[in-house]
Amino acid sequence: MTRAADRRGRSIRLERIVRDWTGTRALDRVDVTVPAGSFTALLGPSGCGKSTLLRIVAGLDAATEGRVLIGGEDVSRRPADKRDLSMVFQSYALFPHLSVAENIVFGLKTRGVRRARRQERLHRVAELLGLTPYLDRKPAALSGGQQQRVALGRAVISQRSICLMDEPLSNLDAKLRQTMRTELRALQRELGFTMLYVTHDQVEAITMADQVVLMNEGRVEQADTPEALYERPATTFSARFIGTPPMNLVPAAALGGLGGRLEAAIGHPLMIGMRPEAMRVTQASSLSMVTTEAEYLGADALVQGRIGGAPVVLRAPGHYAPAAGTVLPIALAADDLHLFDAGSGTRVQLTGLASLMALSGIPGAEPGASAPFLNHRDQ
Structure with missing residues (x-):
């Protein structure tokens, strides 16, 4: 683990998480450990519970049973804004009246980060995401993929100790998606924050993550390194899903x-x-x-x-x-x-x-x- 990871990242521990809806169990006694400063992917088919689990970590949903520990602290009853997280979900949630630049730096501005520091981070993130030509535009003037990149930039620029992402590259074209996989992984390693990343794309999971948590019908099927998942699948589901x-x-x-x-x-x-x-x-x-x-x-x-x-x-x-x-x-x-x-x-x-x-x-x-x-x- 890098020094940056020791300085910035925090661990996540999910203990026996249960989420019941009326007549349906979305999550069934899920145990997951995300080491500080690591990149963990939640992988699985649609409806397996991975996004629900991410929302519980974020504080946007509450578990029916179980505990969420961040940095060793029980935050199960703590609201989302008190968990020191940045989030990118499938809905872009951009401010329509603000420019791309203003959307990206909005969180830094509310936190009182100096203007010079905001601009320094903005230019770096905009270059990384290919948004430099669009900084003065409003979200309505962007394509869906460009709006997704703005949402991604807003999370990355905050440099929080934990970043949660729910299919953030889904609206990008194939070439940019491949580039972003490499760049996002490099940025996570450099800054040392802890990443919890939801995807249904096994290529994203195995090329980016230190650990892949493969989920099936609300349970953890296998949590392992990408190499172990491919070379030593624990179940027939793992064997058929990976590869x-x-x-x-x-x-x-x-x-x-x-x-x-x-x-x-x-x-x-x-x-x-x-x-x-x-x-x-x-x-x-x-x-x-x-x-x-x-x-x-x-x-x-x-x-x-x-x-x-x-x-x-x-x-x-x-x-x-x-x-x-x-x-x-x-x-x-x-x-x-x-x-x-x-x-x-x-x-x-x-x-x-x-x-x-x-x-x-x-x-x-x-x-x-x-x-x-x-x-x-x-x-």
Whole structure:
């Protein structure tokens, strides 16, 4: 953690947060820790409760049960303006009668920050967000994306110890969104404030955050680093939500002899996970995929097919487009095979997996090794 983080950031601790609406539980005993000075993303599908949780942290909504601690202090009953937070939500909430510049510095002005200091921060933030040409305009003269950037600038310029953001880049075009991901992350690290960031976009979450809290139906499915979420998903939901295209999940029986050996070793039915990019075509294997079609994406191709009757997708070089019905022998590294309990969907650990794969006639594949893909014209 940087010195700036120690100086400015504060931790957030959510303890067993419950939020009940009439007949509906939006949040169910949620526990989340956001370390001081870190960037944590709340990720999940629409309706999973991530925005509700952010509003509870902000003080704009109250939990039915549980506590909100900021910097070790219980602020559960403290109003929003007493929590030392800056916020950017999907509604821009700009003052229509003020210029862009006046909207951005409004909070600093009410706090009594000197004019010279306000202007210094304004020019830096305006340059970062590409708003310099629009500082004299009113919000009505801006596009939706530009208005979103003004709201973002107003939060960033305040340099509060905690910043909450709810889908702040959703209205930006793809190129600016990519630039802003990098710049926003760099700014957060430099200033050291604690960021809690809501998004449904896994790319935003895994490229920006130190920690990703994946939510599902009002509960925390997994809270981990982006690398751990991708490489060691705790549940089948995590496995399918993270990754594009998502992880292949097939019943153990689809893997033939290996599936039988795995279920015998574990003692109950399993679902087997394989990332499309981890599956490699080899010369011979007891595990084979029968292709049905291929989708050309330029540098890559997504080859669809079946293993033991279960649908799967394999990522291949863009030039590779095998004809429907082609049988592809598949190699897999033991680390690329993920086991999940078929009933609960939770991850299962098994030692000696590489030996079971070799015994079943499935060759291993070194991570990063190039597969012997053929140009379909040469087949």
